[in-house]
Amino acid sequence: xxxxxxxxxxxxxxxxxxxxxxxxxxxxxxxxxxxxxxxxxxxxxxxxxxxxxxxxxxxxxxxxxxxxxxxxxxxxxxxxxxxxxxxxxxxxxxxxxxxxxxxxxxxxxxxxxxxxxxxxxxxxxxxxxxxxxxxxxxxxxxxxxxxxxxxxxxxxxxxxxxxxxxxxxxxxxxxxxxxxxxxxxxxxxxxxxxxxxxxxxxxxxxxxxxxxxxxxxxxxxxxxxxxxxxxxxxxxxxxxxxxxxxxxxxxxxxxxxxxxxxxxxxxxxxxxxxxxxxxxxxxxxxxxxxxxxxxxxxxxxxxxxxxxxxxxxxxxxxxxxxxxxxxxxxxxxxxxxxxxxxxxxxxxx
Numbered sequence: 233x234x235x236x237x238x239x240x241x242x243x244x245x246x247x248x249x250x251x252x253x254x255x256x257x258x259x260x261x262x263x264x265x266x267x268x269x270x271x272x273x274x275x276x277x278x279x280x281x282x283x284x285x286x287x288x289x290x291x292x293x294x295x296x297x298x299x300x301x302x303x304x305x306x307x308x309x310x311x312x313x314x315x316x317x318x319x320x321x322x323x324x325x326x327x328x329x330x331x332x333x334x335x336x337x338x339x340x341x342x343x344x345x346x347x348x349x350x351x352x353x354x355x356x357x358x359x360x361x362x363x364x365x366x367x368x369x370x371x372x373x374x375x376x377x378x379x380x381x382x383x384x385x386x387x388x389x390x391x392x393x394x395x396x397x398x399x400x401x402x403x404x405x406x407x408x409x410x411x412x413x414x415x416x417x418x419x420x421x422x423x424x425x426x427x428x429x430x431x432x433x434x435x436x437x438x439x440x441x442x443x444x445x446x447x448x449x450x451x452x453x454x455x456x457x458x459x460x461x462x463x464x465x466x467x468x469x470x471x472x473x474x475x476x477x478x479x480x481x482x483x484x485x486x487x488x489x490x491x492x493x494x495x496x497x498x499x500x501x502x503x504x505x506x507x508x509x510x511x512x513x514x515x516x517x518x519x520x521x522x523x524x525x526x527x528x529x530x531x532x533x534x535x536x537x538x539x540x541x542x543x544x545x546x547x548x549x550x551x552x553x554x555x556x557x558x559x560x561x562x563x564x565x566x567x568x569x570x571x572x573x574x575x576x577x578x579x580x581x
Contacts, residue, residue: 235445236287237295238330239280241304241323245315246275250554252311257292260284262342264485266517270571272339273524273578274553281338283448330445333452334412340483341455344475349454350378351474353422353429356404358382359397360424372423385473396470403468407457417446418453483525491518516568523575531576535569543573 243256251271258268262282272278299305304323305313315323341348354373361369371379391399408415420438423429430438436446458475465472484492494504501519505512523529531540546561547553558570 233326233330234295235330235442235448236284237299238326239283239332239444239448240295240299241315242327242332243275243277243280244305244313245320245323246277247271249308249312249314250552251275253296253313254289254292254311257287257289260287260292262338266485266488266521269485269521270524270575274574278339279332279336282342283336283338283451284444333449335456335459336448336452337455337459338451341458343483344458345451345454347378348458348474350375351381352471354378354382355385355470355474356400357423357425358386359400362393363395363397364425365394366425369425372429388473389470400470403471407460407468407471408453410456410460413453413456414449415453417449421450484521487514488518488521491515492522495519495522516571520571520575523572524578531572535572539565539569540573540576543570544577547574547577 239260240256243259244253247255255268255271258265259272259277259280260283262285272281296305300307300313304316304319306316307313350373354371357369357372361367373379386393386396389396408418416439417435420435421429432447432450433443435450436443439446441449457471461468461471461475490508491504494507499507501512501515504510504515508515519534523531535543543558543562543565546558550557550561552558553574555567555570555574559565559567562570
């Protein structure tokens with residue numbers, strides 16, 4: 233079974249019919265809407281955020297049709313499906329045989345991954361040519377901003393030019409020395425002085441794996457590297473330069489960040505709505521996104537302690553994250569208050 237089908241089945245299993253099938257496409261594409269951001273947290277799908285940014289609606293629908301045709305899906309209503317009961321055990325076995333790469337973390341690293349890889353791949357190529365004393369070559373990255381970054385970085389490194397490659401190699405070996413990492417997926421993509429890195433398709437063929445699995449595993453290695461380098465900066469003086477300027481303090485959308493700034497200044501939902509000329513429902517979406525991403529953000533202004541406990545108990549009793557089903561149990565609690573509780577509980581549900 234193609235790995236992308238396994239990913240879709242995993243997502244469908246977690247969502248369990250509580251969202252439309254297209255909510256999964258939004259997650260895989262990396263749509264930065266408050267609803268999608270809430271979904272990845274509520275249904276424990278943060279790792280998949282933006283791992284297939286180019287997956288089209290047409291291709292997504294074709295995959296879903298294949299899954300339906302092969303008996304994997306049970307239709308609840310239009311655009312709402314669950315995994316067929318008779319197929320759930322088979323899905324468990326598929327995930328054992330084709331596990332989701334452990335270090336995949338799309339939500340945390342989706343904004344940094346491309347720049348990290350572009351910088352690193354060019355750095356490796358240039359370092360190899362400096363060691364060989366060769367000045368004529370076609371750079372693997374044509375982006376002028378990436379080239380300018382490397383030129384500036386090389387000027388700041390207090391190491392003889394012909395020694396940089398050896399130092400960089402040592403850091404890469406140390407960084408990738410982990411029992412849950414297969415470095416081949418990464419190494420075969422690198423271009424040196426006498427070898428040309430492989431493409432995703434070529435890499436998959438070389439390792440005889442599904443191309444989408446190769447793509448996702450490669451991403452997971454980059455995510456692992458960024459996480460490891462961030463935690464052990466002193467061990468990676470060269471590699472830490474690759475991520476320094478790509479890090480962001482808060483993983484919030486731009487509009488939500490502006491709302492957050494107003495909240496910090498004491499503005500109410502109504503006041504922010506007026507000042508920003510946005511609907512109150514939009515500001516509420518922003519608040520939910522803030523709660524999901526900032527664990528210490530206080531929620532007492534948006535839901536009382538009594539309502540929080542009651543809604544939490546209802547969620548546990550019903551074993552659902554469906555706003556509609558939860559709301560049916562309360563006349564005095566708003567949809568927004570329920571969303572606040574769901575966001576605060578996050579992965580604990």
